[in-house]
Amino acid sequence: MSAASTILIVDDTPANLEVACDILSGAGYEVATAIDGDRTLKRVQAHAPDLILLDIQMPGIDGFEVCRRLKADANFAQVPIIFMTALSSTESKVRGFDLGAVDYITKPFQQKELLARVKTHLQISKLTQTLEQTLDERTTALEQLQRTQLKLVQSEKMSALGRMVAGIAHEINNPVNFIHGNIDHFNQYAQDLLSVLEAYQQHYPDPPETLKNLFAEIDLNFLTEDIHKLLHSFKIGTSRIQEIVLSLRSFSRLDEAEFKSVNVHDGIESTLVILQHRLKAAGNRPEIKVLRDYGELPPVECYPGQVNQVFMNLLSNAIDALEEQNTPYKEIQIRTERVGDRAIAIHIIDNGAGMSEEVQTQIFNPFFTTKAIGKGTGLGLSISYQIIIEKHGGKLYCNSTVGMGTEFIINLPIAIHSDTLID
DSSP states (O other): OOTTOEEEEEOSOHHHHHHHHHHHHHTTOEEEEESSHHHHHHHHHHSOOSEEEEESOOSSSOHHHHHHHHHHSTTTTTSOEEEEESOOOHHHHHHHHHHTOOEEEESSOOHHHHHHHHHHHHHHHHHHHHHHHHHHHHHHHHHHHHHHHHHHHHHHHHHHHHHHHHHHHHHHHHHHHHHHHHHHHHHHHHHHHHHHHHHHHHHOSSOOHHHHHHHHHHTHHHHHHHHHHHHHHHHHHHHHHHHHHHHHHHHHOTTOOSOEEEOHHHHHHHHHHHTHHHHSOBTTBOOEEEEEEOOOOOOEEEOHHHHHHHHHHHHHHHHHHHHTOOOSOEEEEEEEEEETTTEEEEEEEEOSOOOOHHHHTTTTSTTOOOSOTTSOOSOHHHHHHHIIIIITSOEEEEEEETTTEEEEEEEEESSTTOSSOOO
């Protein structure tokens, strides 16, 4: 047995203390003593022993009460207590075990019995501590593994989304460009045909009856006027599709694995394009309005795909919060501003139900979620926090008031390789 083990002997009889001290000191243990309950509690508070030999009958606080108080304190509940007693009644022994004692020994002491019981319970205590530590380590490792697995799943989902978006953008881009590029030619051809028709009408003002009927049936004047409107609408529509395709390609950014300088507003807008279907009114669900207040921002050095993932997480959470509210007006504000010479700030604010202070203290913890089972992994904000803090040297804050909505603030350094990041 290691000489480092400390035994606290508690007895109000000096002769008993002396005998127990001699036996245990002679066996190589460090020994401390106390003569009553009050001194015992104070000594344990000052320096917790490895094991306590505790007399039951003492003036003031008896051994039962001392045991109860120690076992009620999480700091000392694991310290093994062996009762020393001259009482041999079963009731006293059962009461001691019920209070948390690990064993009892009767007085007067038998040296071999005392040493055997002390040695055994010290070994059990150390084995228990080792087992608990191992369990804690394995639990921690399992939780870390689960976090890593879920992060990989979410990362793969975002990667798959990026690949899908890039693929769709590519497939749409070619035919849309073909249509958009030929609208001007088609418009010119239509003008030429209409010019020929107009010239024909001037030179042959009295066509045959069948042509007159055909002109009346198709309403040639309306057709001529509407062709111009249709071609103009086609032009606007294909231009809008081209803008959406550019936003989709900007969101995916599969070719941008390294730091590069980007326009943060482009990332926000491309994310809003992806979420557009959730912002529009549908059935009994009202539209979620997006109010933009963009400041003058310089290009920002970042991992564009990862920053877009943060925008996706925060905006999706804002939409989720608003969908849970049965209110007629739903709104998300996005405000950007420059913070000094080295940083920018992005504010994403919703007018949802808000969060309590208790919830706010946990939202960035892995696996914490207020959503129903199956509707959230509890990793979106945790991953966002790591992306902003660890990957970019920035900061991510949350301000929320119950009934008043929630605001997330992203602070990003303009140049990630600056000597000094955000204070």
